[in-house]
Amino acid sequence: MDNEYIVQQLGKCSIPSPLHLSKELGDGIFNYVLDEERILMNASLAHYQESCKNGYVPVSFEKAGPKEFIYFDPSKTKVAIVTCGGLCPGLNNMIRGLVMQLYDRYGVKRIIGIKYGYQGFIPKYKHDIFELTPDFVEDIHMQGGSILGSSRGNQDVSEIVDALERLNINILFTIGGDGTLRGAHFISEEIKRRNLKISVAGIPKTIDNDINLIEKSFGFETAFTIATDVLTGAHNEAKGAYNGIALVKLMGRDSGFIAANASLAVQEVNYVIIPEMDFELYGPNGFLKILKDRLNRKHHALIVVAEGAGQNLFENEERKSDLSGNVKYKDIGIFLKERIEEELLKENFPFTLKYIDPSYIIRSAAANANDSLFCNLLAQNAIHAAMAGRTDFVCGFWNSQFTIVPIPVTVKERKKISLEGELWSNVLETTGQPKSIIN
Numbered sequence: 001m002d003n004e005y006i007v008q009q010l011g012k013c014s015i016p017s018p019l020h021l022s023k024e025l026g027d028g029i030f031n032y033v034l035d036e037e038r039i040l041m042n043a044s045l046a047h048y049q050e051s052c053k054n055g056y057v058p059v060s061f062e063k064a065g066p067k068e069f070i071y072f073d074p075s076k077t078k079v080a081i082v083t084c085g086g087l088c089p090g091l092n093n094m095i096r097g098l099v100m101q102l103y104d105r106y107g108v109k110r111i112i113g114i115k116y117g118y119q120g121f122i123p124k125y126k127h128d129i130f131e132l133t134p135d136f137v138e139d140i141h142m143q144g145g146s147i148l149g150s151s152r153g154n155q156d157v158s159e160i161v162d163a164l165e166r167l168n169i170n171i172l173f174t175i176g177g178d179g180t181l182r183g184a185h186f187i188s189e190e191i192k193r194r195n196l197k198i199s200v201a202g203i204p205k206t207i208d209n210d211i212n213l214i215e216k217s218f219g220f221e222t223a224f225t226i227a228t229d230v231l232t233g234a235h236n237e238a239k240g241a242y243n244g245i246a247l248v249k250l251m252g253r254d255s256g257f258i259a260a261n262a263s264l265a266v267q268e269v270n271y272v273i274i275p276e277m278d279f280e281l282y283g284p285n286g287f288l289k290i291l292k293d294r295l296n297r298k299h300h301a302l303i304v305v306a307e308g309a310g311q312n313l314f315e316n317e318e319r320k321s322d323l324s325g326n327v328k329y330k331d332i333g334i335f336l337k338e339r340i341e342e343e344l345l346k347e348n349f350p351f352t353l354k355y356i357d358p359s360y361i362i363r364s365a366a367a368n369a370n371d372s373l374f375c376n377l378l379a380q381n382a383i384h385a386a387m388a389g390r391t392d393f394v395c396g397f398w399n400s401q402f403t404i405v406p407i408p409v410t411v412k413e414r415k416k417i418s419l420e421g422e423l424w425s426n427v428l429e430t431t432g433q434p435k436s437i438i439n
Contacts, residue, residue, distance in 0.1 A: 007062055007404050008188075010197050010389040013069040017387075018107055021066055033065030033384075039401045041213070061213070064381035064395055064402035071389025072170055072199075078110040080169045081132065083146045084117035084176035084183070088207050089222035090367035090375045091146040094175055096137040097379030103134050105380075106387055112167065117151035117176075118183060121163040129167075141375075144366040154183070161190045164198055171199045171386045177206035178411055181394060185407040188392035201386040202394040202407055203378060207363055210255035210414045213405055214396040218375045220257065222368045227262035230358045231304065235268040238300040241352040245291075245301050245340065249333030249357045252306030254414045259306040260427050270294060270301045271433045273332075275308035276417045276424075279437035281339055287437050288343045295351065305332055307359070333357055377402065 022029035038060035040048070051058040081098055083091050095113070102108040114120035115127040140147050164172060164187075174184040181202045188200040204211045207223040227250050234246035250259045256274025263269035271291070273279060280286045294301050310332040320328045337355045344351045367375060374397075381402040382395035393404045417424050428435060 002057075002059055004409055005059060005061060005406065007385075007390050007393045007406050008192075010071055010199060010391055013067060013071045013388050015070050015073055017066060017068055017070050018074060019066050019105060021068075023068065030066075032068040033063055035062075035067075037063040037065075039063050039399055039403050041398070043399050061396070061398055061403035061405050062390075064385055064404050066384045067388040070387045072387050074107040074387070077106075077108045077170045077387075078112070078168050079108055079171045079173065080112050080114055080129075080164070080167065081148065081173045082114040082117060082120060082175065083148045083150050083205070084174065084180040085150060085152060085205065086177075087145055087150065087363045088205050088219035089144060089363070089365050090218040090371045091148075091150075091175065091205065092137075092140040092143060093367050093372050093375035094203060094205070094218065094379055095132070095147060096141045097376040098173055098383065099132045099137045100134055101376075101380050101383050106383065112169075113148045116149040117153075117180075118155040118160060119151045119153070120148075121160040122155050123159070123163075141372060142366060144364045152179070157183075157186045157190045160187055161194065161196070164191070165196070169198060171201065173201050173203060173382065173386070175203045175205050177204070177208075178211060178414070180205070181211070181407050182411050185392055185411070188407070191391075199386045199389060199391040200393075201382050201391070202410075203382050204394055204396060204410075207258065208252050208255050209257040210253075210416065211394075211396075212410050212413050212415045213398065214394065214410065214415070215398050215400075216374075218371050218378060219363075219367065220371075221374075222365060222371045223251065223362050224258045224262040224265065225368055226362045226365055227258055227358070228265045230356060230362075231262055231266040231269060231302065234354065234356055235266065235302050237354045238302050241300070243295045243299050243349070243351040245295075245303065245351055245353040247303045247305065247333065247337055247340070247353065247355045249305050249307055249355075249359070251359050251363065253308040253329060255416045256306040256309065257417060259304045260417060260423055263304050264426055264430055267430055268302055269304050269431055271303045272427050272431055273303070273305040273309045273336075273437075274417060275306055275311070276419055277309070277437075278312045279310060280439055281313065283439035285434070285437060285439045288340065290434060290437065291340065292344070292347075292349065295349070303336075305336060307332065310336070 041059040120127040209220040238244040238246040314330040
């Protein structure tokens with residue numbers, strides 16, 4: 001078995017679980033999950049047969065779930081929860097799920113919230129910490145945002161671990177995306193260097209759905225569901241005018257999952273432009289030419305562009321980075337709007353253009369029913385793993401099963417839409433746009 005996919009453990013689990021589950025089949029009680037239970041990365045029969053033929057064990061992830069014996073004594077365990085990065089539907093659901101499950105299922109009564117991301121650990125910021133109780137979090141899932149607040153930017157890992165020691169924290173739940181998970185890994189490494197017994201559990205949060213080896217992340221479904229309402233309205237705007245154009249920019253820095261899924265749901269989008277594809281504006285196969293051709297035929301067009309698309313059009317421009325070290329992408333939405341207007345005005349082509357950017361409305365919304373359910377299940381499984389002494393892991397979802405995966409393998413690369421995959425093929429079939437917008 002590839003050690004890269006083995007989650008670290010703090011030590012032997014010798015404390016009987018307080019969950020009182022079963023080890024027997026057929027008794028009507030849910031069974032504990034065994035350490036050797038794993039979920040295949042590639043579940044195809046052909047891949048399994050190939051591995052058997054060549055004598056190697058296929059890559060797999062540890063199955064998440066409750067263990068018969070745990071590492072931490074619930075009566076002596078203290079937990080901290082922190083949310084980092086941008087807002088996302090479901091953050092409050094996740095906080096609530098963690099608090100309720102820790103209290104009700106494991107009997108962990110000492111839980112604190114860290115304000116404003118990793119900044120909350122650093123003394124110079126003077127952010128308060130506060131106790132999280134079932135009464136306090138009871139209704140927070142009804143609202144968007146995060147009651148703990150959030151922040152971006154790297155903080156001193158040594159100071160963070162100093163704070164964990166001062167606060168006598170046993171388990172740290174970090175809720176965030178790629179940068180947050182990298183930070184969680186560095187925190188875990190510093191904890192290990194100091195020979196401390198603190199579990200660091202990562203919970204993947206990104207509406208872009210771009211974390212590697214995680215089938216879906218919470219907030220994504222809510223995001224593209226709200227985006228479908230926006231696209232429906234934009235379509236009506238486009239059809240309501242002669243040569244009407246609606247241009248909608250949706251979130252997706254490096255991956256176009258929101259743009260693709262929302263467009264498939266609405267089925268009225270004519271062009272989807274995502275970060276995974278390059279495209280050109282001018283020339284016989286350029287975007288402006290195919291847009292004019294459509295307007296001449298249909299007299300309206302709905303365009304969806306992901307925020308990270310078209311960065312190849314800004315190659316000669318200076319790039320800056322944000323506080324988290326991410327390159328600040330140029331605004332493809334405004335750029336595309338201006339180029340369309342410039343081209344059509346130059347040719348005295350009659351048109352009406354509406355530009356819509358609903359990004360901050362979408363990401364601050366409350367979670368829908370499916371995301372709320374998913375948050376609760378994700379919280380349960382993250383707790384099971386952390387209480388069993390697993391550390392430096394992400395609780396994920398793969399092949400319809402909850403998994404725990406070492407953080408380093410999930411942050412190696414971004415999950416992206418394959419231009420040769422079924423999802424993108426479905427988008428092309430639905431929109432009817434050319435397979436390539438390059439001369």
